[in-house]
Amino acid sequence: MSDFLKKHISELIHLTDDEFETVQTFFIKKKFRKRQFLVQEQQPVTEIYLIEKGILKSSTLDSTGKEHILQLATAHWWISDFAAFFKEEISSLAVDCIEDSEVYAISYENLNILCSKLPAMEHFFRIKSNFGYVALQQRILSLMSKTARERYEDFVKQYPGFIDHIPKQLIASYLGVSRETLSRLYS
Amino acid sequence: MSDFLKKHISELIHLTDDEFETVQTFFIKKKFRKRQFLVQEQQPVTEIYLIEKGILKSSTLDSTGKEHILQLATAHWWISDFAAFFKEEISSLAVDCIEDSEVYAISYENLNILCSKLPAMEHFFRIKSNFGYVALQQRILSLMSKTARERYEDFVKQYPGFIDHIPKQLIASYLGVSRETLSRLYS
Known part of the structure; x- marks a missing residue:
């Protein structure tokens, strides 16, 4: 088994x-x-x-x-x-x-x-x-x-340790934000 | 029963x-x-x-x-x-x-x-x-x-006969569009 x-x-x-x-x-x-x-x-x-x-x-x-x-x-x-x-x-x-x-x-x-x-x-x-x-x-x-920032914060909580393994473009697409907006949320 | x-x-x-x-x-x-x-x-x-x-x-x-x-x-x-x-x-x-x-x-x-x-x-x-x-x-x-129009069309299909019983403001909120956008979709 x-x-x-x-x-x-x-x-x-x-x-x-x-x-x-x-x-x-x-x-x-x-x-x-x-x-x-x-x-x-x-x-x-x-x-x-x-x-x-x-x-x-x-x-x-x-x-x-x-x-x-x-x-x-x-x-x-x-x-x-x-x-x-x-x-x-x-x-x-x-x-x-x-x-x-x-x-x-x-x-x-x-x-x-x-x-x-x-x-x-x-x-x-x-x-x-x-x-x-x-x-x-x-x-x-x-x-x-929710705002883009709130969605990003929820994502980080829901997927701990995950974020470094996924291309940023895919995270942006999951969150429904542009790649540029995601970059601002990271900073 | x-x-x-x-x-x-x-x-x-x-x-x-x-x-x-x-x-x-x-x-x-x-x-x-x-x-x-x-x-x-x-x-x-x-x-x-x-x-x-x-x-x-x-x-x-x-x-x-x-x-x-x-x-x-x-x-x-x-x-x-x-x-x-x-x-x-x-x-x-x-x-x-x-x-x-x-x-x-x-x-x-x-x-x-x-x-x-x-x-x-x-x-x-x-x-x-x-x-x-x-x-x-x-x-x-x-x-x-989907676009607002596609969402509206899906809604009409999914809820046949329903649309006349629900205030327009609630349908707009369900579809995630403004009341004004909904009015345009109706026409």
């Missing part, structure tokens, strides 16, 4: 060793290089990903070709185009690696079988989904009602 | 009549007048609400006193400050009624007991949480990457 997967799941629920062994069979470990894509825009989205190592982002391009970042994620975060995954639609987001990354992938079918087989895992994914909702709610309130 | 509650839950899962009777005991029916608050800012949030009738909004005030609307919701939608509810923190949102409304309330404790008692209800709430996540993701992408 992967120690990482066991640690990640044990933070929310208790499983026996046998149950952990079962859970692991539903995941596939995958490695990706920096700049490789896990999800491409306008494609079906068949998996969600739990990150063990690395940094990934989910983003979209607007009609002028400008990139907007929905999520920046590292170890113990989940990433995908969840909207496309859960609704079984084609993606409006791309997911790619900012650094070399290792993830655990689970397919839509496996997720549903696992949840019906082990009620504790249904509970796990309910709680995870609630936390994902919470993160997005905070992101919307931040985008709607 | 409330026909409304039964219909709402049956859209996602199958329960026996006895199970429906059990489910109903976990909810409390509540009625609110236009402008009454279900959740106030900076207070503990002990319940989430399934709307049977009426229109409600969740919103926050920024440091200048301007209102920003996170959610506009009507029959069959769920509303609360979910972030505060799930993390058991004080609220950063207020929830109040745009029209007289009737809701089914469930407490944090009852939600967890119900989910552990009936695995099908844990499944129900996992799927509902996923859909909530999807709605917020679409809202963020819309706020970040």
Whole structure:
């Protein structure tokens, strides 16, 4: 059993060793290089990903070709185009690696079988989904009602130790500010 | 058993009549007048609400006193400050009624007991949480990457028949545009 997967799941629920062994069979470990894509825009989205190592982002391009970042994620975060995954639609987001990354992938079918087989895992994914909702709610309130400086300060708090590993241009895009505004916030 | 509650839950899962009777005991029916608050800012949030009738909004005030609307919701939608509810923190949102409304309330404790008692209800709430996540993701992408006109068109599609029941000022606030910009989009 992967120690990482066991640690990640044990933070929310208790499983026996046998149950952990079962859970692991539903995941596939995958490695990706920096700049490789896990999800491409306008494609079906068949998996969600739990990150063990690395940094990934989910983003979209607007009609002028400008990139907007929905999520920046590292170890113990989940990433995908969840909207496309859960609704079984084609993606409006791309997911790619900012650094070399290792993830655990689970397919839509496996997720549903696992949840019906082990009620504790249904509970796990309910709680995870609630936390994902919470993160997005905070992101919307931040985008709607906070100044660039407040958004930057929230980012630093939410991603401690993260900021030095991500190109400034991506942080600016995540915060919805220009590269020049971000430079002023740094100083 | 409330026909409304039964219909709402049956859209996602199958329960026996006895199970429906059990489910109903976990909810409390509540009625609110236009402008009454279900959740106030900076207070503990002990319940989430399934709307049977009426229109409600969740919103926050920024440091200048301007209102920003996170959610506009009507029959069959769920509303609360979910972030505060799930993390058991004080609220950063207020929830109040745009029209007289009737809701089914469930407490944090009852939600967890119900989910552990009936695995099908844990499944129900996992799927509902996923859909909530999807709605917020679409809202963020819309706020970040779409023009005011595109956001308005999305709103009309997402809330058919809704637009005539909500004051224009609130729609403008939901879309993140000025009242004047909204008037131009109407024309």
